[in-house]
Each structure stands twice: as structure tokens, then as C-alpha cells.
Amino acid sequence: MQNRIRNFSIIAHIDHGKSTLADRLIQECGAVSDRELGTQMMDTMDIEKERGITIKAQSVRLTYVKDGVPYVLNLIDTPGHVDFSYEVSRSLASCEGALLVVDASQGxxxxxxxxVYIALENDLEIIPVINKIDLPAADPERVKEEIEHTIGLDCSRALGVSAKSGIGVKELLDMLVDVVPAPTGNADGPTKALIYDSWFDNYLGALxxxxxYDGKIAKGQEVYIMGSGKKHEVLSLMYxxxxxxxxxxxLEAGEVGIVVLGLKNISDVRVGDTITDNRNKAKKPVDGFEEAKPFVFAGLYPIETDKFEDLRDALDKLKMNDGSISYEPETSAALGFGFRVGFLGMLHMEVIKERLEREFDLDLIATAPTVTYRVIKTNGEIKEIQNPSQLPAPNEIDRxxxxxxxxxxxxPSEFLGNxxxxxxGKRGIQEKMxxxxxxxxxxxxxxxxxxxVMDFYDKLKSATxxxxxxxxxxSGYRVGDLVKLDVRVxxxxxxxxxxxxxxxxxxxxxxxxxxxxxxIVPRQLFEVAIxxxxxxxxxxxxxxxSMGKNVTxxxxxxDISRKRKLLEKQKEGKKRMKSIGKVQLPQEAFLTVLKID
Incomplete structure (x- = not known):
């Protein structure tokens, strides 16, 4: 059975046509009828369809017959945006081959x-695919040269396809079967399976x-999750x-499938964990897998302060669907109660905020995003901080x-100067041109x-x-000449x-x-220093x-002294008001500061 399985992934830059190619492969293999076939079958979220990007890696099992022999193709679609490269790494860890899709016009x-570097690290067989060859601006030969020059892949066998019209898709499937190696695993050894994705289903629980990799998983089997150290019964298995x-x-060795354990919490099936048999345990887990590390941190606060518990519930539910976010409660004198949330990048932050607002009907405000700094104190203690308010006093900081x-x-070379x-201007150090x-x-x-983390990508797009x-x-940490900038109102x-x-x-x-x-700060009855x-x-x-009032x-x-007396009295009153007055900052204050360059 194993020699007829092909596990492969599609990798490409955003908008180079990998979701469309996945649709064509599904159609060619007859997994979905023409009537049921939609666009971007693998993109299931509304945000994915609206923005035209893949956020969550998806999988599909296809059956393809070549020369009268049926083969099982497990296709794992991957996101293309930089913030979701974590999804790419775990998908590629589960494959033997990858289709490298490059747009024939963009290169x-x-x-x-x-x-490609992630795929090479995982020792995958890479098949270059030049997509959109039917476009007027297509130049497949130039793109092949670029791939050979930049990546060093041999493009003599690169296939030209058009995912939209279906040109070359059958030849691509034939090549897939011939070139991608079958999985090698010990079918009779102890069960060893890598969890490379998990999500929450309202009816079945955490999936x-x-x-x-080795052995098999059967319905009714008692399995042991090596990371959490818990045992569970397999209730159901699905492709x-x-x-x-x-x-x-x-599920036999080499196969990809969904395991239903009836768990109420997704943290019990953490991505990267290994499932083995409870009675005959594997000696060591599947290695070479990294957990997601949040890079960008921001405070999320509900605009209506009584919605704090709703925000907590929403984050708990979203965490079940996207295990890469992390969060902890924090309070702000200006914004009340909220959460410090860790994201993989700026687009990830945008998507999570939008999903919280849409799916859970919340109005949120996000503080300026920050990264994790490492503070070495004068006593030698090392402290990691994600929030400027956690910074120790200046006299305690060594660096x-x-x-x-x-x-x-x-x-394009014409924009090089820009x-x-x-x-x-962003303190960049050139290493290669x-x-x-x-x-x-x-x-x-x-x-x-x-x-x-703020708006570099937007500025880059504007400049080019x-x-x-x-x-x-x-790439690591370096000593920086950094200070904490406070705003006083x-x-x-x-x-x-x-x-x-x-x-x-x-x-x-x-x-x-x-x-x-x-x-932004509204005028008060007294002067406000910012x-x-x-x-x-x-x-x-x-x-x-201050707002003026004509007391005279x-x-x-x-006599003029009457007016002077009234003005002096007003000045005293304003001074007293200033010492006890409080300034309420409007929400726009926090939004505007995010836009400052």
C-alpha cells in the first residue's frame, strides 16, 4: 500500500496561483463533481476568500489512476504570506515532495x-512548475533561468501549466506519481504519528x-500523546x-488522516506532538518540528469595558482554531482591562483582530505593536519583555x-534607490545585493x-x-541603543x-x-500640557x-481694578482645577499614534 501513496505540498509566493492549482488537481482526480466545484476549494474562511490569501493550511486526499494503477495523493495546501510560514514548515515536515509554483509573468x-529553503531542509523532492503560461506577459524561459540562478534548482524538467484553464495539469499529476518518492515507514513497528494541524469542531471536539510514520492507528485503539503524557481512545478516523x-x-503507515479523540480542549492535541500506542509506545517522538513563536505583541482591549469576559471567551475559542496565538490579561490605566496577545506578524495580527470582531461581534482597539526585547540587568539577570511598561528603571539596565x-x-532595478x-532609514544593514x-x-x-512591525510593508509597496x-x-538578538518614550497628558x-x-x-x-x-485631546476649562x-x-x-470664558x-x-480682580480670581480657579482635573482621552488618540511614522 505504501508504495502507492504520494504526500506532497504546494509552495509559492502569495498570488502565484497555488489555490487555483489545488482546485484543478481536485477536479482532475474527480474528488469533487463539476457542479460542487467552487473557486479556492481549500480556502474555507470568508477572510481568505475576500483577501485572496490562504491563512490556514488545508489537506485533501485524492485518488489518481495512472496506467490502470490507482495512487493515493495527499495534497497539503500551504499559505504563501510571510506571517504564515509556520504553517508552511509543519506542512512540509509531513511530505516527501513539493510543487514549487512560480508565476510565468512575475518570476x-x-x-x-x-x-524552498524550508523544503530543502526537510529533504523534499521539488518539482518546479511554471504557472499562468497562457498570460500575454508570460516568459517561462526567463523564469526558469531565475529559478536556476537564485535557488539553484535544475529546471530542465520544469512543467509549464495554466491552473486556470487546466493546461498541463494531467502531465503534472503523471510527473508527481513518477518523481515524488513513496513514504518509507515501518508498517509493523510501534505506532508513531505526527500531529501537524489541529482545530475545533463544535460536534466532534478537538480534531x-x-x-x-510507523505502525497504524485503528478505531477503538488506546493511544498515548507523548507531549501531554495523556492517553485517549480513538473514537473515529477520517480522510x-x-x-x-x-x-x-x-490509518496505515504513510497515510494522512483526521483522528477524533472526543477532547474538549485543543491544547490536548498540540501541533508538533506525537501520537503512539499506549501499550506499545514508540521510543522517541517525531523530531525536527518547531513550535510557533510569536514575534509581535499588541494589547487588545474592548471599546466597551464590560465586554472583557466576552473577549476572553472569544480568544479561548479562537485559540482552539489557531494554536499559534498566545495571550495573557493586562490592565491599562487609559484603556481598562484587556489582553496582551502574541502574533506571528502584522498580517496575522490584522486577521486575528478582524476574526474576533466578525465572528464574536466585538469592537476592539489595538495598541501599538511591539516585539520581545531582552534586558540584561546590572545584577546579571536576563529579563524578556513584550510591553514597554515592563522595562526596569534605567539605573538597573546594563544593556x-x-x-x-x-x-x-x-x-525591479529601477526602484533600487528608493x-x-x-x-x-529603518536602521537596516545591507548584507547582499x-x-x-x-x-x-x-x-x-x-x-x-x-x-x-508597523508599516514597513506598505511603505515598501509605495516606494516600488x-x-x-x-x-x-x-536571525537573533543584537545590542541596541534603545530608550522608553512616554507620553504625558x-x-x-x-x-x-x-x-x-x-x-x-x-x-x-x-x-x-x-x-x-x-x-486629538479635547479642550478643557484649563490648559493641558502634552x-x-x-x-x-x-x-x-x-x-x-483652555476654553475661554469672558468673566469680565x-x-x-x-475702574480697571474690578476687571483685574475678576481675571485674577479666574486664574486662581483654573490653577486649582488644573491640579485636580482629569483629562479623558478619546479612542482616536490611540489609533492616531499607531499611524505616526
């Missing part, structure tokens, strides 16, 4: 390179999508399918280390992650009219507006902060003028 992009799951009695990323940018000035051909350049930079592509991966620090910035940018950032805040400070040192200030209007004629 190799940054994410293509990143995903585990597994790839069986993945985009429309209707097909039940089975066993602060910030995370750096290795960024890969591919751009990109270099943009990245230099390579002309893939006279028109396209590949750049590699080391950039502090703090500089790219949308033609540049960008990918990054974490009427003398009080607004904790939700504090940020950690580079020392040489603190003055500029502080000035922009107070200027933007001056437009200050940006580093520690106790104020570096910028703006004043919101009732005086007509008479």
Missing part, C-alpha cells in the same frame, strides 16, 4: 525562496490532522476532504538587546524587527509601485502610548507624538489651550 519572489470527510477504520530579522527583498533609502537579471535585484538586509516582494525570518504618563524607540529617533518621534496628540519624555527628561511639549463681560465702565 521568483521573496516568499518563494524562503519556502488532530496526523501523518502516520480529509474539502466538502465531506470520508470515514475509515484504520537592551533587540531582535533582528534577515529580510529578503526582490525588486528601497535603499527606505531601509537605511545580487542581480538575478538586468531588470531584477535581490537584496538581503539585517533589520531590527521593531522597525518593520507594488512591484517589490518581501520576506523575513528571525496633564503630567500623567499614559501607559498605553509608551513605546521603545532607538535613541537617535526619540526626539523626532516625540515631537510627532505630541503634535498629533494636540489635535509632553513626550524619556525618564524624567521632557524632550517635546505642546499645549492645548458683566463689567461696563468703572
Amino acid at each position: 521568483v519572489e521573496a516568499q518563494t525562496i524562503a519556502n 488532530a490532522l496526523v501523518r502516520v 480529509p476532504h474539502p466538502l465531506k470527510q470520508e470515514k475509515t477504520a484504520t 537592551i538587546e533587540e531582535p533582528y530579522v534577515r529580510a529578503t527583498i526582490i525588486t 528601497i535603499i533609502s527606505l531601509v537605511n 545580487d542581480y538575478m537579471n538586468p531588470q531584477r535585484v535581490l537584496l538581503e538586509y539585517a533589520i531590527p524587527m521593531n522597525e518593520i 509601485k507594488g512591484y517589490a516582494s518581501f520576506d523575513y525570518d528571525l 496633564a503630567g500623567e504618563v499614559v501607559d498605553a502610548l509608551s513605546i521603545i524607540v532607538s535613541n537617535d529617533k526619540a526626539m523626532t518621534k516625540g515631537r510627532e507624538f505630541v503634535k498629533a496628540m494636540k489635535e 509632553q513626550a519624555s524619556i525618564g524624567n527628561k521632557v524632550i517635546a511639549r505642546e499645549t492645548v489651550k 463681560a458683566k463689567c461696563y465702565g468703572g
Whole structure:
């Protein structure tokens, strides 16, 4: 049976046609009738269809007959955006082969390179596929040269296909069967299966999508989850399918399937864990798997403060569907009760916030995103912080280390000057510049992650009219000259507006902060000072003028001392009001600060 199984994945840059190609493969294998076939069958979420991106990796089991012999093809679709490369890594860990899809008109992009390296690390057989060959701007030969030059893959056997019209899809399936190796596993050994995805079903509970390496999983078997150390009975087994799951009695070595254990919590079936037989346990778990590490942290607060418990429930439910988010409660003097949430990147943050608002009917406000800093204190203690308010006093800090990323940018050469000035402004250090051909350049930079979490991608697209592509991966920590910038309104620090910035940018950032805040803070009966400070040192200030009231209007004629007396009395009253008055900040204050460059 194993020699007729092919486990493969599709990897590509965003918008290079991998979801469309998956639809064509499903159609060619007859897994879905033409009447049931929709567009982007593997993208099940509304947000995925609206944005045209894949967020959650999906799987489907297909049957393909070649020369009268039926083969089982397990297709695992992967996301293409940089923030979801974690989904790509776990999908590729479960395959023996990968289709590298490259757009015939756009050529190799940054994410293509990143995903190929993950595939090569997993020792996969890679088949280059040139998609969209029927477009007027298609240039397959140039794209083949780019792949050979940039990635070093032999493209002599690269196939030209059109996923939209179905050209070359049958030849691709034949090649898949011939080139991708069959899984090798000990069918008679102890059960060993990797959980590479999990989600929550309202009727069946937490489901585990597994790839069986050795032995088999049978319905009614008592299995042991090695990471959590718990044993459970297998209630049901299914093969993945985009429309209707097909039940089975066993999952053999080399197969991919869904295991139903009747669990109420998704944390019991953590991605990357290994399932084995409770009586005859495997000696060691499946290795080479990394857990998701959040890179970007932001505070999420409900606009209506009484919705805090609803937000907690919503995050608990979403965590069941997306195990890569992490969260813990936090309080802010300005925003009340909320959660500090960890995300894989900025798009991931946008998607999670949008899903919380849509699926759970919440109105949320997000604070400025930050990254994890490493603070080495003077007593030698190392502290990791995700929130500027956790920063120790300046006299306790020996040095602060910030995370750096290795960024890969591919751009048309005419925009090279724009990109270099943009990245230099973000404290980037150039490590490589390579002309893939006279028109396209590949750049590699080391950039502090703090500089790219806000709006770097938008600025990059603006600087290159949308033609540049960008990918990054974490490369470690470096010592940075960093300070905590506070915003004070009427003398009080607004904790939700504090940020950690580079020392040489603190003055500029502080000035922009107070200027933007001056437009938002409503006028009071007394003057309100808005200050940006580093520690106790104020570096910028703006004043919101008080609302004027003409207290001398009732005086007509008479001695000037009467008017002076009334004005002095007003001044005293305003001084007293200033010392006890509180300024309520509107929600826009927090949103505007996010937009400051």
C-alpha cells in the first residue's frame, strides 16, 4: 500500500496561483463533481476568500489512476504570506515532495525562496512548475533561468501549466506519481504519528490532522500523546476532504488522516506532538518540528469595558482554531482591562483582530505593536519583555538587546534607490545585493524587527509601485541603543502610548507624538500640557489651550481694578482645577499614534 501513496505540498509566493492549482488537481482526480466545484476549494474562511490569501493550511486526499494503477495523493495546501510560514514548515515536515509554483509573468519572489529553503531542509523532492503560461506577459524561459540562478534548482524538467484553464495539469499529476518518492515507514513497528494541524469542531471536539510514520492507528485503539503524557481512545478516523470527510477504520503507515479523540480542549492535541500506542509506545517522538513563536505583541482591549469576559471567551475559542496565538490579561490605566496577545506578524495580527470582531461581534482597539526585547540587568539577570511598561528603571539596565530579522527583498532595478533609502532609514544593514537579471535585484538586509512591525510593508509597496516582494525570518538578538518614550497628558504618563524607540529617533518621534496628540485631546476649562519624555527628561511639549470664558463681560465702565480682580480670581480657579482635573482621552488618540511614522 505504501508504495502507492504520494504526500506532497504546494509552495509559492502569495498570488502565484497555488489555490487555483489545488482546485484543478481536485477536479482532475474527480474528488469533487463539476457542479460542487467552487473557486479556492481549500480556502474555507470568508477572510481568505475576500483577501485572496490562504491563512490556514488545508489537506485533501485524492485518488489518481495512472496506467490502470490507482495512487493515493495527499495534497497539503500551504499559505504563501510571510506571517504564515509556520504553517508552511509543519506542512512540509509531513511530505516527501513539493510543487514549487512560480508565476510565468512575475518570476521568483521573496516568499518563494524562503519556502524552498524550508523544503530543502526537510529533504523534499521539488518539482518546479511554471504557472499562468497562457498570460500575454508570460516568459517561462526567463523564469526558469531565475529559478536556476537564485535557488539553484535544475529546471530542465520544469512543467509549464495554466491552473486556470487546466493546461498541463494531467502531465503534472503523471510527473508527481513518477518523481515524488513513496513514504518509507515501518508498517509493523510501534505506532508513531505526527500531529501537524489541529482545530475545533463544535460536534466532534478537538480534531488532530496526523501523518502516520510507523505502525497504524485503528478505531477503538488506546493511544498515548507523548507531549501531554495523556492517553485517549480513538473514537473515529477520517480522510480529509474539502466538502465531506470520508470515514475509515484504520490509518496505515504513510497515510494522512483526521483522528477524533472526543477532547474538549485543543491544547490536548498540540501541533508538533506525537501520537503512539499506549501499550506499545514508540521510543522517541517525531523530531525536527518547531513550535510557533510569536514575534509581535499588541494589547487588545474592548471599546466597551464590560465586554472583557466576552473577549476572553472569544480568544479561548479562537485559540482552539489557531494554536499559534498566545495571550495573557493586562490592565491599562487609559484603556481598562484587556489582553496582551502574541502574533506571528502584522498580517496575522490584522486577521486575528478582524476574526474576533466578525465572528464574536466585538469592537476592539489595538495598541501599538511591539516585539520581545531582552534586558540584561546590572545584577546579571536576563529579563524578556513584550510591553514597554515592563522595562526596569534605567539605573538597573546594563544593556537592551533587540531582535533582528534577515529580510529578503526582490525588486525591479529601477526602484533600487528608493528601497535603499527606505531601509537605511529603518536602521537596516545591507548584507547582499545580487542581480538575478538586468531588470531584477535581490537584496538581503539585517533589520531590527521593531522597525518593520508597523508599516514597513506598505511603505515598501509605495516606494516600488507594488512591484517589490518581501520576506523575513528571525536571525537573533543584537545590542541596541534603545530608550522608553512616554507620553504625558496633564503630567500623567499614559501607559498605553509608551513605546521603545532607538535613541537617535526619540526626539523626532516625540515631537510627532505630541503634535498629533494636540489635535486629538479635547479642550478643557484649563490648559493641558502634552509632553513626550524619556525618564524624567521632557524632550517635546505642546499645549492645548483652555476654553475661554469672558468673566469680565458683566463689567461696563468703572475702574480697571474690578476687571483685574475678576481675571485674577479666574486664574486662581483654573490653577486649582488644573491640579485636580482629569483629562479623558478619546479612542482616536490611540489609533492616531499607531499611524505616526
